[in-house]
């Protein structure tokens with residue numbers, strides 16, 4: 001009696017759930033097939049059935065230069081007589097990071113003469129204390145120096161947006177990427193990340209900006 005009841009309850013629950021499951025699965029499959037059947041015709045009218053859709057050839061946007069990880073040059077020469085360069089991690093992987101350092105003039109043991117005038121940013125708000133051969137974003141993501149633009153973009157949204165729209169940062173090549181490639185500059189081509197402000201442009205000599213004389 002009790003067993004019978006449990007069985008009835010079980011099947012009255014399981015059967016609708018199974019039915020719903022089958023319905024969802026078949027609907028998803030049907031929709032997937034339906035969508036796929038439209039891909040080749042996307043964005044075209046009925047004539048597309050005659051002329052197959054060939055996407056416009058799109059050229060690439062190159063970032064110039066593809067910045068490399070900086071290194072520190074030394075006076076030493078290797079056995080081939082080439083100058084020896086030390087990677088940042090060379091010294092820093094064994095050195096305790098100094099998170100407080102903001103001002104380059106506080107550097108007494110190394111990197112003397114480095115001027116940092118960039119808000120109140122500590123060195124390690126940009127340099128990755130886990131790996132000095134990298135930079136890092138605010139959320140801790142480590143990024144290579146070749147990705148510096150992402151670092152700048154997270155604090156300078158408006159300029160980065162203007163850059164993406166082409167009104168900041170300059171470019172050479174083709175605006176119309178179907179005609180040819182385009183070359184963009186990285187932010188650090190023009191801005192020193194340690195002192196990024198542009199030097200004040202000398203004002204034009206007095207008179208040059210005067211409006212043209214009005215006719216009476």
Ligand code: HEC
Pocket residue numbers: 070071072086087088089090091092096097098099101106107108109110111123124127132
């Ligand atoms: C020859 C060893 C050496 C090399 C190579 C070196 N550093 Fe340093 N770095 C130091 C020393 C020593 C200090 C501390 C100087 C002080 O506080 O007076 C320092 C300080 C710093 C600081 C300040 C924060 C901290 O942890 O002290 C940063 C940022 C930094 N270095 C970045 C770099 C980067 C980027 C490179 C690669 C381009 C590099 N360093 C290469 C020795 C080195």
Ligand code: HEC
Pocket residue numbers: 067070071101102103104107111114116118121122123124125126127135145148188193194
């Ligand atoms: C706003 C981000 C930012 C801050 C803050 C910053 N750096 Fe850098 N640093 C960079 C970037 C980006 C580069 C790579 C420069 C390039 O591509 O030419 C760099 C390069 C370096 C280098 C190697 C090249 C060079 O200029 O000698 C050293 C050393 C260095 N930083 C040390 C420091 C120290 C020390 C501080 C703090 C006193 C500091 N940085 C603060 C972003 C920053």
Ligand code: HEC
Pocket residue numbers: 118119120121125126148151152153154155156187188191192193196197198
């Ligand atoms: C963590 C945030 C942060 C990052 C990362 C950062 N900046 Fe800045 N930047 C600032 C702040 C804050 C100021 C304002 C400094 C001031 O008013 O003195 C500033 C100032 C500037 C200025 C000068 C604006 C002016 O008119 O004085 C330029 C240019 C600039 N940053 C470019 C860059 C570039 C290029 C990078 C990437 C290498 C970068 N910034 C990375 C926060 C940041």
Ligand code: HEC
Pocket residue numbers: 149152153156159160163168169170185186187188189190191198
């Ligand atoms: C081709 C050179 C060039 C490149 C590349 C470039 N900038 Fe600039 N940027 C300038 C000049 C020039 C100014 C000064 C504009 C002015 O004074 O009106 C400036 C000004 C700024 C300022 C100060 C605020 C302002 O609008 O005056 C910020 C912040 C800035 N740039 C961020 C960036 C970032 C972020 C990138 C990369 C995405 C970048 N710039 C790439 C040339 C450049």
